[in-house]
Structure formats: structure tokens, C-alpha cells
Amino acid sequence: MNDHWYEDGLGALWSPYCQMKTAPPPLPVVATRGCRIVLADGRELIDGVSSWWSACHGYNHPHILERVRDQLAVMPHVMFGGLVHEPAAVLAKRLIAIAPAAMSRVFFSDSGSTAVEVALKIALQYHKNLGRAGRERFLCFSDGYHGDTLGAMSVSDPEASMHRAFRDVVMKQFVVDLPRDAAEVRALDNLLAEKASRIAAVIIEPLVQGAGGMRFHSAEVLAAVRELARRHGLLFIADEIATGFWRTGGRFACEQAGVAPDIVCLGKALTGGVIGLGATLATDEVFQAFLSDDPEFALMHGPTFMANPLACTAANASLDLFETEPRREQARAIAAELRAGLEPCRGMPGVVDVRVTGAVGVVQLDTAIDVRALRPRFVERGVWVRPFKDIVYLTPPFVIRPDELDRLTEAVREVVAGAGV
Numbered sequence: 001m002n003d004h005w006y007e008d009g010l011g012a013l014w015s016p017y018c019q020m021k022t023a024p025p026p027l028p029v030v031a032t033r034g035c036r037i038v039l040a041d042g043r044e045l046i047d048g049v050s051s052w053w054s055a056c057h058g059y060n061h062p063h064i065l066e067r068v069r070d071q072l073a074v075m076p077h078v079m080f081g082g083l084v085h086e087p088a089a090v091l092a093k094r095l096i097a098i099a100p101a102a103m104s105r106v107f108f109s110d111s112g113s114t115a116v117e118v119a120l121k122i123a124l125q126y127h128k129n130l131g132r133a134g135r136e137r138f139l140c141f142s143d144g145y146h147g148d149t150l151g152a153m154s155v156s157d158p159e160a161s162m163h164r165a166f167r168d169v170v171m172k173q174f175v176v177d178l179p180r181d182a183a184e185v186r187a188l189d190n191l192l193a194e195k196a197s198r199i200a201a202v203i204i205e206p207l208v209q210g211a212g213g214m215r216f217h218s219a220e221v222l223a224a225v226r227e228l229a230r231r232h233g234l235l236f237i238a239d240e241i242a243t244g245f246w247r248t249g250g251r252f253a254c255e256q257a258g259v260a261p262d263i264v265c266l267g268k269a270l271t272g273g274v275i276g277l278g279a280t281l282a283t284d285e286v287f288q289a290f291l292s293d294d295p296e297f298a299l300m301h302g303p304t305f306m307a308n309p310l311a312c313t314a315a316n317a318s319l320d321l322f323e324t325e326p327r328r329e330q331a332r333a334i335a336a337e338l339r340a341g342l343e344p345c346r347g348m349p350g351v352v353d354v355r356v357t358g359a360v361g362v363v364q365l366d367t368a369i370d371v372r373a374l375r376p377r378f379v380e381r382g383v384w385v386r387p388f389k390d391i392v393y394l395t396p397p398f399v400i401r402p403d404e405l406d407r408l409t410e411a412v413r414e415v416v417a418g419a420g421v
């Protein structure tokens with residue numbers, strides 16, 4: 001082991017989402033356990049964001065580690081073109097069994113963004129294969145977020161998002177505000193009456209828009225969008241990469257809202273946060289459109305590390321935990337504790353909203369947060385929280401203990417109280 005890896009290597013790294021000229025250096029982390037991130041100097045931080053919503057069972061869960069270790073000894077990876085293996089076959093069956101609607105096929109990829117790219121390609125080609133020319137755009141929503149790759153950026157509110165720099169480069173989509181009432185649903189209906197022949201699908205983060213601004217909408221709004229899609233011949237893509245696996249209180253947000261999508265994207269917590277994996281699920285109706293004697297009808301996509309056996313094994317082990325451990329009850333308890341712990345922020349100077357749904361807690365401020373100034377204040381308090389835009393949010397691991405969650409909400413209260421001045 002090299003004791004100087006941090007000093008030696010830092011200058012070779014390019015960090016995510018930051019201005020490298022002014023950003024404070026990333027903190028050296030040497031281990032994870034339970035709900036904690038262990039820093040090189042021995043300090044432990046309670047993780048308030050589950051490593052970007054992924055480490056839902058906490059870190060280093062022994063069941064996942066054991067299964068992955070076994071798989072590692074047998075077959076860490078093999079290509080998926082022309083070959084198939086048990087971890088992927090088992091995982092596909094299990095995902096279909098719990099999916100929020102009757103899905104028939106699972107396409108595996110490496111990450112959430114690639115799961116979205118695959119969903120967009122499937123939607124475009126679905127219409128093409130059915131001979132419906134011209135359906136080459138998407139309907140998507142302001143404050144939405146679907147990933148960082150070019151196709152995903154195009155449906156992630158390119159005018160207003162962090163991807164603004166690419167707004168003139170990405171494919172032009174129909175970006176609209178989520179309808180909030182019957183009149184706005186009618187307005188969207190009218191827009192679709194005019195434009196639907198050019199639109200392949202609507203893509204939406206059901207119930208909770210995450211990285212675009214942590215905004216919530218109701219099951220009724222989601223159902224209304226679903227109904228408009230059906231009426232106007234658009235496929236309905238549910239991006240459950242952040243919301244899936246109990247984060248919003250139900251196993252999937254769509255299921256919770258009683259909405260049946262045509263395509264579902266999964267990622268983040270899919271492997272329990274252990275290894276990258278994306279999954280795109282499609283209904284049989286969608287899948288059938290790709291069957292033909294004409295080779296042009298095939299879905300031409302196949303990542304090198306598609307359905308990586310370690311990742312599929314981690315996901316299977318994660319699904320075991322969802323079956324055997326009380327995640328639903330934990331999500332519910334976390335919701336109540338987040339409500340109690342964050343509600344006092346309402347009324348603090350600079351706070352415009354406090355909202356909680358499922359195991360997602362949000363404090364929204366009236367201005368963009370100086371993340372540089374805030375981070376050390378959270379770290380001083382022994383917690384790991386990553387504010388962005390005007391948002392401080394908590395998406396803790398489901399296994400977090402009440403005293404750990406208290407420390408998270410207390411830190412948010414103290415730091416937000418200090419930030420208001």
C-alpha cells in the first residue's frame with residue numbers, strides 16, 4: 001500500500017460536477033461500513049445520501065459481499081453477445097416478477113444513463129419498426145433529470161439544467177412543465193393533439209424529480225400524463241433509477257401511483273449500491289415490434305460489460321435483502337423521522353420549503369447554496385450531505401439507526417440555520 005496515494009494521485013483526477021479551478025479537494029476515503037464513510041484521518045461520516053441514492057442497504061452488507069465474492073471466484077465477467085449466464089437470467093426473471101407493470105424483457109447495461117439511452121432507442125425504433133415515420137422526438141419535463149450522456153441530457157431540461165452548455169448541441173425535445181391541475185392537463189392534451197405525430201415517448205421520473213431539483217408531484221398528475229401518452233400513441237418511459245426499490249415508500253413509484261409504464265429504467269439501488277448496473281424493462285407489446293425476418297428491426301445495442309455477472313449477482317443479493325429485511329417499514333419510519341427532524345427548518349430565514357415523501361427529505365432555500373462553504377460545516381458535524389442548487393436533501397440508507405438519522409437532521413437544521421444569514 002502506498003501511503004501517499006492521495007497527494008500523488010489527486011493531480012491526475014478529474015472530479016464530477018465541479019469547477020476544478022476552485023473546487024475544494026475531494027476528501028480521502030479509505031473504507032465504508034454500515035451507514036458510514038471512513039476518512040483517511042479516521043473520522044467517520046454518517047452518509048445522508050446513500051452514495052447518490054444507491055447504498056440502500058448500507059455499505060458492505062455481508063450478504064451482498066459474500067455472494068459477489070463467490071461469483072468473483074467463478075466468473076467475474078464474460079461477454080453477453082451469444083452467451084448467457086445464471087446471474088443475468090435469474091435477475092431478469094426476478095425483475096419482471098416485481099416490475100410495476102406486466103413487463104416481458106430486460107435489457108441490461110452499465111449505468112442509469114445507459115439504461116435511459118437504451119429506453120430512448122427502443123422507443124424511437126418501436127415506432128420506426130411499426131412504420132410510424134416521424135416519431136423522432138421526446139416529451140419531457142422541466143426540472144427533470146435522466147443522466148449525463150447526450151441522449152439523456154436532451155431530455156433533462158437542457159435550457160435550465162446543469163447541462164445548459166450543451167443546449168444547442170443536443171437533440172431538440174418537447175420540454176414542458178409538469179401539469180399541476182386539470183386545466184394544465186388539457187393544455188398538454190392540446191399540445192399533444194398538435195405534436196404527437198412527431199413524438200415517440202414521454203419520459204418521466206415518477207413522483208419525485210431528483211437531480212433536477214428534488215420536486216414532487218402527485219399520483220394523479222402521474223396518472224394524467226400516463227393517460228395522455230396512451231391517448232396520443234406515445235410510449236410511457238418511467239425512469240425509476242432514483243425512485244425504485246422503496247425510496248418513495250412503495251417498491252416502485254409507478255406501482256405506488258397505480259400507473260403502468262411501457263418501459264422502465266432501473267439503476268442506482270439496483271445492486272444495493274455495490275457495482276454499476278442499469279436495466280431497461282419493456283412490455284411484450286414493445287418487444288414484439290422488434291421481431292421480424294428483417295435484420296433492420298433488431299435492437300442494435302450491446303455494451304461490452306452488459307449484464308456483468310458480478311453486478312447481476314450483487315443485484316440478486318440486493319433483491320434477497322428486499323425480500324428478507326423490512327425495507328418497507330424502514331422507509332416508512334425514515335419518512336416520519338425526516339418529517340419531524342426537518343420540519344423545524346420551515347420558517348428559518350432563507351428557507352422556502354420543507355418536503356418529505358418516502359425516505360426523501362428536502363429543505364429548499366431561496367437562493368443557490370454556496371456548496372463550498374457548506375460542506376465543511378456538515379463534515380465538522382460528522383455527516384456526509386451534498387447540497388446542490390438551492391436544495392439540501394437527505395436520502396439515507398434504509399438501515400440507518402434513529403440516532404444516526406437524528407444526527408443527520410440535526411446537522412441540516414444547524415447548517416441551514418447558519419446559512420440563512
Ligand SMILES: *Cc1c(COP(=O)(O)O)cnc(C)c1O
Pocket residue numbers: 111112113114116145146147148205210211239240241242243267268
Ligand atoms: C442518477 C440518475 C440517472 C443516471 O444514472 P447514472 O448511473 O448516474 O448514469 C438517470 N435517471 C435518474 C432519475 C437518476 O436519478
